[in-house]
Amino acid sequence: xxxxxxxxxxxxxxxxxxxxxxxxxxxxxxxxxxxGRRLGLTGxxxxxxxxxxxxxxxxSRFRNLPQFELGTMPYLLNRALLNRFEINLASRPFLxxxxxxxxxxxxxxxxxxxxxxxxxxxYGSRDIYHRDRLGELGFLHHGLPGxxxxxxxxxxxxxxxxxxxxxxxHEWPGEAAWAELRAILRGTAExxxxxxxxPMSPGFCAIGMPVRxxxxxxxxxxxxxxxxxxxxxxxxxxxxxxxLEAMILADPQRFASPFAHLPPExxxxxxxxxxxxx
Amino acid sequence: xxxxxxxxxxxREQNKAMARILTVLSSFASSRAEFGISELSxxxxxxxxxxxxxxxxxxxxxxxxxxxxxxxxQLGFRVxxxxxxxxxxxxxxxxxAPAMxxxxxxxxxxxxxxxxxxxxxxxxxxxxxxxxxxxxxxxxxxxPLHANSTGHVYLAFADDAALSDYIARxxxxxxxxxxxxxxxxxxxxxxxAIRKRGYATSVRQGMLxxxxxxxxxxxxxxxxxxxxxxxxxxxxxxxxxxGLLPSITGIIETLCQRTRLYAASAASSEITL
Numbered sequence: 244x245x246x247x248x249x250x251x252x253x254x255x256x257x258x259x260x261x262x263x264x265x266x267x268x269x270x271x272x273x274x275x276x277x278x279g280r281r282l283g284l285t286g287x288x289x290x291x292x293x294x295x296x297x298x299x300x301x302x303s304r305f306r307n308l309p310q311f312e313l314g315t316m317p318y319l320l321n322r323a324l325l326n327r328f329e330i331n332l333a334s335r336p337f338l339x340x341x342x343x344x345x346x347x348x349x350x351x352x353x354x355x356x357x358x359x360x361x362x363x364x365x366y367g368s369r370d371i372y373h374r375d376r377l378g379e380l381g382f383l384h385h386g387l388p389g390x391x392x393x394x395x396x397x398x399x400x401x402x403x404x405x406x407x408x409x410x411x412x413h414e415w416p417g418e419a420a421w422a423e424l425r426a427i428l429r430g431t432a433e434x435x436x437x438x439x440x441x442p443m444s445p446g447f448c449a450i451g452m453p454v455r456x457x458x459x460x461x462x463x464x465x466x467x468x469x470x471x472x473x474x475x476x477x478x479x480x481x482x483x484x485x486x487l488e489a490m491i492l493a494d495p496q497r498f499a500s501p502f503a504h505l506p507p508e509x510x511x512x513x514x515x516x517x518x519x520x521x
Numbered sequence: 522x523x524x525x526x527x528x529x530x531x532x533r534e535q536n537k538a539m540a541r542i543l544t545v546l547s548s549f550a551s552s553r554a555e556f557g558i559s560e561l562s563x564x565x566x567x568x569x570x571x572x573x574x575x576x577x578x579x580x581x582x583x584x585x586x587x588x589x590x591x592x593x594x595q596l597g598f599r600v601x602x603x604x605x606x607x608x609x610x611x612x613x614x615x616x617x618a619p620a621m622x623x624x625x626x627x628x629x630x631x632x633x634x635x636x637x638x639x640x641x642x643x644x645x646x647x648x649x650x651x652x653x654x655x656x657x658x659x660x661x662x663x664x665p666l667h668a669n670s671t672g673h674v675y676l677a678f679a680d681d682a683a684l685s686d687y688i689a690r691x692x693x694x695x696x697x698x699x700x701x702x703x704x705x706x707x708x709x710x711x712x713x714a715i716r717k718r719g720y721a722t723s724v725r726q727g728m729l730x731x732x733x734x735x736x737x738x739x740x741x742x743x744x745x746x747x748x749x750x751x752x753x754x755x756x757x758x759x760x761x762x763x764g765l766l767p768s769i770t771g772i773i774e775t776l777c778q779r780t781r782l783y784a785a786s787a788a789s790s791e792i793t794l
Contacts (some may be wrong), residue, residue: 256578259539267603295536299543315611316543317603319550320584322782324596327554332741335784355598363784376610380601501554502598504589513602 258284262292263301263317268513272305272312321378327501328353330463330491331363337487338365338465341480345467348373351454352388353463355380355502356510357404359389362463373449373468380514382414384424387439388466391451394431395461400507401425407508414514436477450477452484457492462500538574541567545575546584551778552741555593613746613780614646617738620776621648621749624769628761630753631656635671638663640687642672642748654729654754667691667703670723670735674748676708677715678737684712720770722762723752730755734762736773740785749773 265278273281279289293311296302300316325331334351341349346367352359361379366372383389383396383404393401408415416424431437437451449468453461465484491498502510548561558576562569576594579585583599614634621632625648633647633656647658666672666687676684692703715721721735733752740746751769752758 253578255536256539256542259543260582264602267605269605270607272608291536292539295539295543299540299547301543312608313603313605315615316547316550317600318610319779319782320546320596320600321604323550323552324598324600326552326741326782327596332784335742355601360601376604376606378601378604379606501595510598512598 258282258288259292259295262289263296266296266302266311267313267317272308272310274308274310278311325360325362325378328362330498333490333498334363334463334487335365337483338363340483341365341465341467342367344476344479344483347467348375350375350388350466350468351463352392352466353500354383354392354461355500356505356507356512357383357407358510358512358514359383359386359392359464361388375468380512382408382514384416385414387437387449387451387468388464390424390428390431391437391453391464391466392461394428394437395453395455395459397460400460401428403507411511436481450480452481454484454488454491456495462491462498541571542575542578545572546579549585549596550782552781555588555595557593561594616779617646617747617749617776620772621646623772624749624751625650627765627768627772628751628753628758630751630758631658632749632751633658633671634747634749635664636747637666637675637745640666640690642666642669642675645747650753652753652757654757656731656733656752665691665694667694667708669725670711670721670733671748671750673708673711673715673723674721674735674737675745677712677721678745720773724755724759732758732762734766734769736770738773738780739777740783741781742784744785746780746783746785749776 261282261284262278265281266273269277275286275289275293278284278293279286282289293302297304297311297314300314302311303314304310305312330351330353338349338351342365346369348367349365350361351363353362354360359381361375361377364375364377381389383393393404396404405415405421407413415421436453438448439451440448449466452465454463454465456462465487467480544565545561545567548556548564556564558569558572561567561572561576565572567575576585580587580594580597583597585594586597587593588595613636617634621634625632629650629652631647631650633644635642635644637643641663643664644658644660644662646660649655649658664672666676676687679687688703688705688708692705694703711721711723720737721733723733723735725731725733731752732755733750735748735750737748738746
């Protein structure tokens with residue numbers, strides 16, 4: 244797998260960041276020896292790194308055991324980054340409107356390079372609801388929100404994304420599967436939205452609607468992703484989306500991504516394990 | 522021996538340097554989007570050189586990046602990797618806990634945290650004083666919003682129409698402590714004072730007169746997540762207030778820089794979504 248080279252930093256700082264990422268990535272809260280084994284570091288080096296991280300709120304002890312989980316600070320940084328997208332707070336009245344209309348969970352995902360990032364969400368009124376995390380990250384071809392964006396990208400961009408996936412080895416589905424996905428996405432582009440059946444709710448589906456810029460390229464998507472959403476009143480929902488698009492078109496500079504100045508291939512992220520597979 | 526001492530000192534210096542790097546990164550966990558080196562230096566009390574070295578390391582890791590102008594620094598996309606889908610995100614209570622502890626240590630008095638539930642405030646967390654004359658904390662207890670200064674904070678930062686609606690719904694309710702009906706004039710006067718001051722002060726008369734302060738905890742959409750209150754016997758607490766108020770408001774403001782990252786309406790007082 245090819246990864247972009249990050250500049251060398253002093254080894255102490257590198258160890259601390261490696262330990263932090265190991266805690267972040269672990270399926271179960273790891274202990275000092277688990278981390279040491281994974282990183283090939285001595286127990287005392289790992290212990291020192293954990294002490295520094297704990298004192299700064301980046302990790303915390305798991306239930307008073309000698310195991311560690313992420314502390315509050317990484318989550319705060321995550322939220323701070325989500326709030327840097329102007330569309331986050333500005334879109335909330337529209338998401339509330341859709342949640343009231345459907346009673347379901349409504350989310351806004353934005354495009355970040357070749358990834359989809361869940362930026363904002365509003366719960367509906369139903370007792371049984373769909374719950375996802377803000378800040379959730381996935382490749383554009385994984386999951387409904389990303390595919391609703393991917394369907395409204397130009398063919399040249401799709402080709403660039405395929406190159407990126409193939410070069411980095413990240414979740415590249417292969418030529419045949421990619422061609423099949425493109426055919427499905429072309430159909431989506433014609434209907435203007437994407438509906439996918441919900442496996443646990445027979446007869447019901449989730450809806451993904453692209454949010455486009457003036458060139459018609461998707462910059463975000465709205466997903467209505469409840470377990471019991473009937474696919475009947477789509478025009479009412481599309482009308483709310485249209486008003487959100489109009490707001491963005493009126494002030495495109497304000498709503499541009501804070502990472503819009505970076506080429507997509509510059510943005511290389513490790514997708515959390517459980518969200519990596521389609 | 523000398524070599525061992527040098528190694529220990531080196532480790533200490535490296536830990537200090539790393540702690541500085543993490544402190545600089547933590548500065549970006551606020552509603553403020555960008556910083557310059559000088560601003561961070563002033564804000565954190567570090568030399569510009571220290572801040573620059575920390576920023577350089579963070580830029581190399583993609584946790585911080587230059588903004589499009591190239592003059593200032595902003596959060597980098599790689600902080601998105603720092604999340605664990607199997608562990609819970611912080612709740613409103615966990616975010617408030619350090620601030621409540623700090624206020625308790627500063628004052629030695631009882632500190633409580635409430636959220637609004639319809640027309641009531643509900644206690645969800647707190648720390649009781651170890652001194653005599655304890656303001657009892659009953660987690661889960663409900664109080665009508667007009668019944669105490671904590672509730673008045675919720676009413677003060679609701680809009681006028683919502684306040685009038687509340688008064689209309691409760692004008693004949695007896696107050697839980699005194700049994701008297703809601704006094705609209707007194708309530709509106711207190712609310713006007715809270716709006717002007719930004720927080721509530723109150724003295725409750727009785728066998729043991731009690732004094733308290735109550736502070737709004739704000740969200741990303743300028744709504745309230747909840748209210749933190751601190752108070753104790755009037756004779757003990759009131760003389761402390763003037764001296765400690767700047768420190769308490771500083772703690773509350775630091776807390777609000779974090780809680781403003783979250784929208785309260787996303788999950789009705791549960792801060793996660």
